[in-house]
Amino acid sequence: MAEFDTNHPRLHLHNFLSLQTCKELEFIHNSCSTVGYRPNVFSTTLSHLIATNCAHLILPFVPIRDRVKEKVEEFFGCEFELFVEFTGLISWCKGSSIGWHSDDSRSYLKQRDFTAVCYLNNQGKDFNGGGLHFQSGKPSTFLPVAGDVVIYTADSRNIHCVDEITAGERLTLNLWFSRDASHDEDRKLIALLGQCIGLDIEVKPSSYLPLPASCNMYWFSAAEAPGQQSGFGISWARLYVLGYTFYFHEDEIRSSTSTSECHLLELLAKPLRLARGSEIYEKEFINSLHALQVVQFYYWQTSELQKITAENEDLSILLLKQALPEMRNSLKSVNLGDEVLAATVFGHKSCVVNKHLVFDWAGFFAAVVAWESYSAELYKKLCASLPHWISHESIFCVPDLEVPGVALVTRGILLSS
Ligand SMILES: O=C(O)CCC(=O)C(=O)O
Ligand SMILES: [Fe+2]
Incomplete structure (x- = not known):
């Protein structure tokens, strides 16, 4: 058993996760998050990924859960089996903070032991504020650095708080562990996966195209931001701050003439095209989450994509001003929310400026292709893992998993097929 202060058992692990892993989880969160459990907080849970046709995106979490659980068991000298009680990506935006508390301090959280x-991004670069403080014991302050992990007991020996975020978006992967098998997250997730994944593992785009949950989960309400008049759709806002516009077919817009929040919410789930300035991409996305996921993939993989774009001559880009008149007339741009509020919440300079500068349609086109390969490969791996997970009643990294017939894709980059 490792040495620690038994009055305040906690451990700081430096560089426990690679930066590549942090970036992959950031891609998932920026593509799939919903409004969180407190104001100015966004979250991506594994059950949400499964429920929205993105079950394959739980795979990048699996080795991390295995490694962190092993570390927790080793550090706290657990002589009993631990279960993962909750896994989720959580981001905090300007204005969010949490006062002194222990993580088991509510009656419905008593099962949480560790x-x-x-930490998936950096204080001072990606956000300001957001330091973690413990009331007693040493060290008492942790400044978030991408790749670092802090583990502690969830009881009153580790009362802690987090400073208010003053700018940007602070992103973490949070895991809670329990000794109580009835709170094992894996059993619930496996049951959900069993309902969503059929026996036929043929990979079609319909296997991994995101399908939104109830629309209000994607609406950042103005009520969360005092003084603001309106809210925004999360997918629209994340893309708006990067310079994109949503174009809908006039028929989709006409189905309701209201400009109410409800109408905007409905549009989030409708087919759309993406534009930058007067340039519009010909491909139609099935909904705003689909467009968001492809764009986030593009930024995650920009430097790799630049290496392969030279071969891509076939650019399906239409300049809006050159588009066929009937198409130009039938497409309308719509703002799905309050631009000022979107810029306040997601428009942190260090994140946005570079992304504006690097954009090119050739790279974007390559991203569409590489995103398909990445998704298809993960989906195959999920289908191959699921029988093992069902028989062990546990989600774990299945060793030496061969996925025959899949294009060789490493972290979304098409190497060969
Ligand atoms: O993100 C952190 O540093 C701690 C978050 C926290 O205290 C909590 O979610 O209970
Ligand atoms: Fe906490």
């Missing part, structure tokens, strides 16, 4: 917070 906490692991994995």
Whole structure:
């Protein structure tokens, strides 16, 4: 058993996750998050990924959960089996904070024995504020650094708080562990996966195209931001701050003439095209989450995509001003929310400026292709893992999993097929 202060058992692990892993989880969160459990907080849970046709995106979490659990068991000298009680990506935006508390302090959280917070981005670069403080014991302050993990007991020996975020978006992967098998997250997730994944593992785009949950989960309400008049759709806002516009077919817009929040919410789930300035991409996305996921993939993989774009001559880009008149007339741009509020919440300079500068349609086109390969490969791996997970009643990294017939894709980059 490792040495620690038994009055305040906690451990700081430096560089526990690679930066590549942090970036992959950031891609998933920026594509799939919903409004969180407190104001100015966004979250991506594994059950949400499964429920929205993105079950394949739980795979990048699996080795991390295995490694963190092993570390928690080793550090706290657990002689009993631990279960993962909750896994989720959580981001905090301007204005969010949490006062002194322990993580088991509510009656419905008593099952939580240990906490692991994995930091996925950096204080001072990606956000300001957001330091973690413990009331007693040493060290008492942790400044978030991408790749670091802090683990501690969830009880009153580790009362802690987090400073208010003053700018940007602070992203963490939070894991809670329990000794109580009835709170094992894996059993619930496996049951959900069993309902969603059929026996036929043929990979079609319909296997991995995101399908939104109830629309209000994607609406950042103005009520969360005092003084603001209106809210925004999360997918629209994340893309708006990067310079994109949503274009809908006039028929989709006409189905309701109201400009109410309800109408905007409905549009989030409708087919759309993406534009930058007067340039519009010909491909139609099935909904705003689909467009968001492809764009986030593009930024995650920009430097790799630049290496392969030279071969891509076939650019399906239409300049809006050159588009066929009937198409130009039938497409209308719509703002799905309050631009000022979107810029306040997601428009942190260090994140946005570079992304504006690097954009090119050739790279974007390559991203569409590479995103399909990445998704298809993960989906095959999920289908191959699921029988093992069902028989062990546990989600784990299945060793030496061969996925025959899949294009060789490494982290979304098409190497060969
Ligand atoms: O993100 C952190 O540093 C800690 C978060 C926290 O205290 C909690 O979610 O209970
Ligand atoms: Fe906490």
